[in-house]
Amino acid sequence: MGDEDWEAEIIKPHVSSYVPVFEKDKYSSGANGDTFNRTSVSSPEMDNGSSRKDPFLRTGFGSGRSLGNRDVGEFSKRETIPTMGSFGSGKGFGNRGFPNNKFEEGDSSGFWKESNNDCEDNQTWNRGFSKRGSENNDQDEGTQRASGLFGSRRPALSGAGNGDTFQSRSGSGSGRGGYKGLNEEVITGTGKNSWKSEAEGGESGDVQGPKVTYIPPPPPEDEDSIFAHYQTGINFDKYDTILVEVSGHEAPQAILTFEEANLCQTLSNNIAKAGYTKLTPVQKYSIPIILAGRDLMACAQTGSGKTAAFLLPILAHLMRDGITASRFKELQEPECIIVAPTRELINQIYLEARKFSFGTCIRAVVIYGGTQLGHSIRQIVQGCNILCATPGRLMDIIGKEKIGLKQVKYLVLDEADRMLDMGFGPEMKKLISCPGMPSKEQRQTLLFSATFPEEIQRLAGEFLKSNYLFVAVGQVGGACRDVQQSILQVGQYSKREKLVEILRNIGDERTMVFVETKKKADFIATFLCQEKISTTSIHGDREQREREQALGDFRYGKCPVLVATSVAARGLDIENVQHVINFDLPSTIDEYVHRIGRTGRCGNTGRAISFFDPESDNHLAQPLVKVLSDAQQDVPAWLEEIAFSTYVPGFSGSTRGNVFASVDTRKGKSTLNTAGFSSLQAANPVDNDSWD
């Protein structure tokens, strides 16, 4: 069964059978200057199909090739206002945007079949499922409304596009994709290495859909660009006052300065050129732990330097061991593999690895879905010591025997809770049981995130040596205190107006607006452009080229507003993001913490405003109150009331488990160390198998 069939099966009982009328002759698929048209058809059933009764889905905007709007002619005018950012998905919305279109609020005429997908986007449909090969699934964009771990998964949903013009081009292998789409997909049961390669599944033409040909631009070569960085903020020094807990046996002493780490001269020079003069708490604790060869699970607030916390000691070891890239070998055997859940994030980590290894013989390589497989292979065969990869592309490359795992000494899971949950957990399990992969006793495994639900911590035991150390900087799963959080009660039908009001007040300050679905991301971006607010968008239905273009336009100030789904919630480090607006709240509190963490980074301050709709967000009231109060933010009385009225006894802080694990789930007693930090020693973590 293909992806689309599966989606249809899930949705069928509730959706309208409406198929829009589409005037093909007015459609051309050129990237620029496309003309779109369709005839407006009222579709009252659609309201039944959308369990959210979302006003934004009733106005006829969406992603995919077919654009719906009554002001057809307006679309072709978009080239006339090039100042607007790129948004939209695929051919329907070219990179130049189309600000002149007009649509009317509450107009229910603008449906096409793709609207049905919003039912998929609605969390109620997705609980317990992890849809494989579904690049159009917002669940895969990090919202992960997971109801379990390694839970029920539909096997081998290959997700070939069916060529239906009105369907989103999910799973077409066309290079678009969210967190984990067809091009980042691992499918069991076929192929000599037990997982179906990306080429088999998406790029070689075995399934329908165009070949992915996108080759990302090469990284910068000039030193200034490589070491470009933004300034630490006024609260950087306050990091020192955050309590740090280390649990596990015989933890090495924290270091207080980079000098104490005894790094080689080249590495020290690179650290200085990167503008790092002082360690952040997670670095103070993690660097000596990793240098001592210990496994580590580290949890520290967003934007507090976790990337360097693992990269620097790994590089130090590789330098110490005299590792040099072996060029032009058909089978490369990297010493270090780093995985992260999104393409943009893994690319960012790669650029950091490249920066810190500048002037050394260590070669970092990045590979991710949505790009030409041949390009990934070409990068690897030129030499690869540190392989930065998204999971699907990694497994493809391993399956193609371009990567051997025998030399792996370091395995890093960034956003580790995400990498181990039901979405990526199975892939990660496969990775560690791949032929040649050293056992956990033989390698060093490092898990980093700002959130670590208890159940994920338990699962992580499979990946880590039993004597691993746990570093918790501040409250596990807590929000960054440099972000001023406000929660506004705003109903669905007032959200757009409120958004425009806020953005007009904000002016040109860089702002990320998070919405729940890909379609809504397109819709809101379009709407904002119509309001003359220069906006771009990023989500999993956009082609990789478009995603990177959108991020670039936002990063370099061309578009001060980025509308995003949760695909951009984790890890992205963009200078000067001053505001995050949760137009829609995410379904889990940990996702909220990650989203608002796109601002207030590295000691800078930021603001997060969230629209709370009592119709749909009440389940978040309780965890929100906790996150706000833990971060010493004002808690609105109305939110406390909702939290009280929806009180769940034994509340653990998350809709999917305990995001507020006080610390290490292995438990133990806490002692204060001399630096004023507390150090938690597990009673006997080796013997203590009873983590539950």
Ligand SMILES: Nc1ncnc2c1ncn2[C@@H]1O[C@H](COP(=O)(O)OP(=O)(O)OP(=O)(O)O)[C@@H](O)[C@H]1O
């Ligand atoms: N010691 C330091 N001195 C100055 N800047 C630093 C230092 N450590 C990290 N940074 C900078 O702080 C920013 C945030 O770091 P990083 O992206 O590693 O945060 P993170 O903890 O991984 O965040 P997230 O949880 O969102 O992934 C980056 O721009 C990084 O270069």
